[in-house]
Amino acid sequence: MPPVFQSRVGIPCRVGDDGRMRTVAEHQDAVRALLAPLAHRGTVDVVAVNAAALAGSRDVDRVLAADVASPIDHPPFDNSQMDGYAVRSVEAVPGRVFAVAARIAAGDPVCTLEPGTAAPIMTGAAVPVGADAIVPIEASIPDSFPPEEGEHTVEFSAPAIPGAFVRPRGSDLEGGRMLLPAGTRLGAAQWGVLAASGIREVRVRRRLKVLVLSTGDELRGAGDELESGQIYDANSATMAIGVTECGATVADVRTVTDDAAALSAYLASHGRSADLILTTGGVSKGAYEVVRDVFEPAGVSFSSVAMQPGGPQGLGLATLTDDAGVQFERPVVAFPGNPVSALVSFEMFLRPVLRELDGLAPRRASSLAYLAEPLVSPGGKHQVRRGRFDAAGAVELVGGPSSHLLHGYATSTLLVHVPLGVSHLDAGAPVETWSID
Ligand SMILES: Nc1nc2c(c(=O)[nH]1)N[C@H]1C(S)=C(S)[C@@H](COP(=O)(O)OP(=O)(O)OC[C@H]3O[C@@H](n4cnc5c(N)ncnc54)[C@H](O)[C@@H]3O)O[C@H]1N2
Numbered sequence: 001m002p003p004v005f006q007s008r009v010g011i012p013c014r015v016g017d018d019g020r021m022r023t024v025a026e027h028q029d030a031v032r033a034l035l036a037p038l039a040h041r042g043t044v045d046v047v048a049v050n051a052a053a054l055a056g057s058r059d060v061d062r063v064l065a066a067d068v069a070s071p072i073d074h075p076p077f078d079n080s081q082m083d084g085y086a087v088r089s090v091e092a093v094p095g096r097v098f099a100v101a102a103r104i105a106a107g108d109p110v111c112t113l114e115p116g117t118a119a120p121i122m123t124g125a126a127v128p129v130g131a132d133a134i135v136p137i138e139a140s141i142p143d144s145f146p147p148e149e150g151e152h153t154v155e156f157s158a159p160a161i162p163g164a165f166v167r168p169r170g171s172d173l174e175g176g177r178m179l180l181p182a183g184t185r186l187g188a189a190q191w192g193v194l195a196a197s198g199i200r201e202v203r204v205r206r207r208l209k210v211l212v213l214s215t216g217d218e219l220r221g222a223g224d225e226l227e228s229g230q231i232y233d234a235n236s237a238t239m240a241i242g243v244t245e246c247g248a249t250v251a252d253v254r255t256v257t258d259d260a261a262a263l264s265a266y267l268a269s270h271g272r273s274a275d276l277i278l279t280t281g282g283v284s285k286g287a288y289e290v291v292r293d294v295f296e297p298a299g300v301s302f303s304s305v306a307m308q309p310g311g312p313q314g315l316g317l318a319t320l321t322d323d324a325g326v327q328f329e330r331p332v333v334a335f336p337g338n339p340v341s342a343l344v345s346f347e348m349f350l351r352p353v354l355r356e357l358d359g360l361a362p363r364r365a366s367s368l369a370y371l372a373e374p375l376v377s378p379g380g381k382h383q384v385r386r387g388r389f390d391a392a393g394a395v396e397l398v399g400g401p402s403s404h405l406l407h408g409y410a411t412s413t414l415l416v417h418v419p420l421g422v423s424h425l426d427a428g429a430p431v432e433t434w435s436i437d
């Protein structure tokens with residue numbers, strides 16, 4: 001029974017008959033297995049719970065490495081939910097006249113309410129000892145606070161119910177209980193509750209470090225003059241930013257030439273700095289396949305995956321040697337150089353695993369949609385096209401299937417999946433789409 005690519009919206013398809021190529025699902029599993037040990041990267045970072053330092057920093061988006069218990073009750077004391085009067089509920093019947101006690105503002109220390117009095121209290125202020133209910137100012141007569149000077153009286157138009165408009169101490173969370181468990185992704189609300197607990201710093205998972213290497217003699221960087229036959233390097237940007245969007249960090253991003261000795265020297269000096277080495281280019285069948293030349297002898301396998309674009313792939317644990325002559329191992333994921341091939345490979349193989357390792361939702365939102373136009377696909381491969389919704393909600397394709405069409409990719413909002421075994425789809429046919437908007 002040949003392996004099956006199980007589409008996320010349930011379109012199963014058989015693998016082609018040649019039996020030589022890996023299926024997408026098999027390669028996905030291989031990448032996940034290779035990178036699984038990175039889940040147990042030992043060290044943690046300590047980040048200060050400091051709004052000013054966190055604002056605008058990448059540290060806002062971190063994952064807790066350890067459980068955090070609350071050192072205090074939330075709220076830390078019974079407090080008023082309304083601007084009104086703190087009263088003893090048994091006394092507060094309509095028609096009864098109260099002497100107005102001293103005002104209680106948020107931030108004032110806890111005081112005591114004398115019997116027969118009602119204390120003006122502001123939202124968030126500590127409920128005085130003896131009071132068990134708050135009457136909102138709207139239910140008082142007069143319905144505005146009297147001046148602080150002089151003696152005043154107040155009555156209420158409705159009875160006070162015990163506990164009314166009191167926010168009891170510990171009603172959100174009692175001190176000592178779990179505030180946030182290990183593995184929690186920190187966002188605005190989570191940083192807020194840490195701050196509200198008075199916690200000064202938290203231990204977060206260290207980010208994965210990825211070495212991003214683009215290979216090719218033809219590649220130049222922004223600011224360089226292009227000479228004949230040269231192009232600007234796109235993959236350094238797509239891969240480094242893709243990695244960053246997965247919560248990982250880029251140990252170094254480098255454009256390297258098709259010079260095996262130079263790449264080996266670079267790996268000797270920088271290879272240890274990363275958890276993972278991600279390369280683009282130099283993996284197919286040309287005369288200058290530097291990635292293959294350097295990593296194949298180091299233990300990385302190069303094979304074809306039944307996917308288009310993104311067919312040629314390298315994957316494995318490389319045994320490398322550092323400048324001191326000491327061997328070390330690093331997982332290597334090698335994508336083809338064509339920019340769309342590299343991006344589609346990233347989407348299909350690396351993005352889900354990196355995001356999962358960082359506690360992020362691994363999958364793109366997917367939906368079944370209908371093609372606005374017919375398409376053809378190599379039946380023996382899972383094709384990934386780029387597209388967007390037209391005005392009628394059908395999927396129009398953006399550009400052709402070729403793997404150099406990066407502008408088309410950049411102006412698309414959908415990846416359109418044409419499963420293995422399908423060589424033609426009519427307009428109106430259902431397709432699985434992933435939102436890359
Ligand atoms: N005889 C064969 N030729 C090719 C095959 C094959 O099976 N037999 N496969 C083709 C496929 S499919 C792909 S994909 C590419 C993969 O090639 P490489 O990974 O070796 O990549 P390069 O040759 O280095 O580059 C391919 C293409 O992409 C451009 N490129 C590379 N890096 C970048 C970058 N960082 N930024 C922008 N553009 C980049 C490069 O200039 C080439 O045009 O092989 C096919 N050939």
Ligand code: MOO
Nearest residue numbers: 309310311341403
């Ligand atoms: O498989 Mo290649 O990645 O089409 O250009």
